[in-house]
Amino acid sequence: MSNFADRLMEAIRAKGNPCIVGLDPRVVDMPDFVTSAMRLSRDAEDAARAITGFHERVLEAVADLVPAVKLQIAFYEQYGLPGMRAFADTIALARSAGLVVIVDAKRNDIDSTAEAYANAFLGAADILGRRVPAWDVDCITVSPFLGRDSLEPFVAACAQYGKGIFVLVRTSNPGAGDLQSRVVEGGEEISSHLARLVDDLGQDMVGDSGYSSIGAVVGATYPHQAVQLRALMPRAIILVPGYGAQGGTATGAAANFNADGLGAVVNASRSITYAFGDPAISAEEFVAAVRDNTLRMVYDLTEALAHRVAS
């Protein structure tokens, strides 16, 4: 079984860019060609079919362009059990398109419960001696709020199953500072403390690429902090959310990369999959719009990285 960081870095090399497309289903924002079939009953089963149909088209548009997709699980959970079926179906579609699958779940809990989450997304549950995988994706985001011991079961699962995690270090929202920027004893911010923790947890998980399967989440909206945090965890792959709709720019996102232009992946969701203008658009026009949006992001980020490496 291969190292997750190596698989992700190889996918980035193969596609020539570190852009990730977010698959965050919001049925109300989908184009008519997806939702027209459900205008009568409008129940969660309908929503699930719409989600799968929508993602088939999105993947048709982006699968040859980007190395990975990121599923924000909250948007599936809000549609209940049918939503979770659409989650499983979307994972299967992305896998068969050869993409690395990231789940943005921000999970965590203590000891055996953290282990259960690790089983759910990275490993396999024990059903009377038989190990049965549940969602089985490449990696998930996890929250560090409960401390180092709560992260260790995830690190163990990554080692055992060749998977990865991205630990929240600095989120992209305006209120992120409430906790994450608080200065603790020794004059260090919580985010810096967490960056060092990520570096430490990831020591034994560094692959041939020089990067570790224990990564970090650092929002694109705080470029100044990103440079400092990057330096504290040089081997961590940084997952950068907040690009596009949340106000993060390519230059802001570029601050998370190492000097060699590697070491981060940048996610955009709404600005790729929901920026198509007229809801009456045809399926073909939708695919073209999503493809255009993706190519524009790839171009912008490549420019910003080239500029940064040159400067």
Added chain:
Amino acid sequence: MSNFADRLMEAIRAKGNPCIVGLDPRVVDMPDFVTSAMRLSRDAEDAARAITGFHERVLEAVADLVPAVKLQIAFYEQYGLPGMRAFADTIALARSAGLVVIVDAKRNDIDSTAEAYANAFLGAADILGRRVPAWDVDCITVSPFLGRDSLEPFVAACAQYGKGIFVLVRTSNPGAGDLQSRVVEGGEEISSHLARLVDDLGQDMVGDSGYSSIGAVVGATYPHQAVQLRALMPRAIILVPGYGAQGGTATGAAANFNADGLGAVVNASRSITYAFGDPAISAEEFVAAVRDNTLRMVYDLTEALAHRVAS
């Protein structure tokens, strides 16, 4: 629609105790009478049937004794889609037994994603203008790591739908202090800062009972801190995990209550549902054992509270 805090306080009054039974499915630890039917295929569908069968018996044992149950969602997620069906079935069983249903999910994310989680568990998703509830429970636990703005969509959903949240303030694991006990500018611990935030967020959600629908999680393993945190959020209902198997005692849990002996609920999981001895036990013996375990917890906690009020 009634206030969540009032509903929970009324359930506590009606049952005469604040004990909560955790429904955390671990198929490998279930008695033979539940698992014997699945020894051949041992797949997730089998696991789901075992979970529902197990919880039918647990609820038969405890429904008339306690005000509420707490489902730890990680243990369902690890069994994939069938596990989530068992989650929905367990919620339905607990509801029809008249119990308040708490989901320990420790969810959170930013802006519209936090809203999606709030839709999933407390409100309803918008499916082309039709509001469709997903899991629809009474309350969930949420993580404060992303800051105040990440909690606000949950508070709004609580107000709109008459639901509640318990914000993590101090968890019961040994590593809780890594972040939560860090002293920030002004000499205050992160946990104390969070307790004041909970108090503030809950201001407008106080019911006739004098308690707020915005509660807090404070582990039973830190009684000294519990007294301080209790004082900072007098109107918050405190959910106390870590009783029993995690080493929290009745006296430790009692530290989370107000002087009137109210204001907290105490959860036990493994020490109630998995402390039955011989796996070859009959269904009737299992029900009796779970009932005994629950009555012992009720007795111990009632004693500790009486002693505390008297002292």
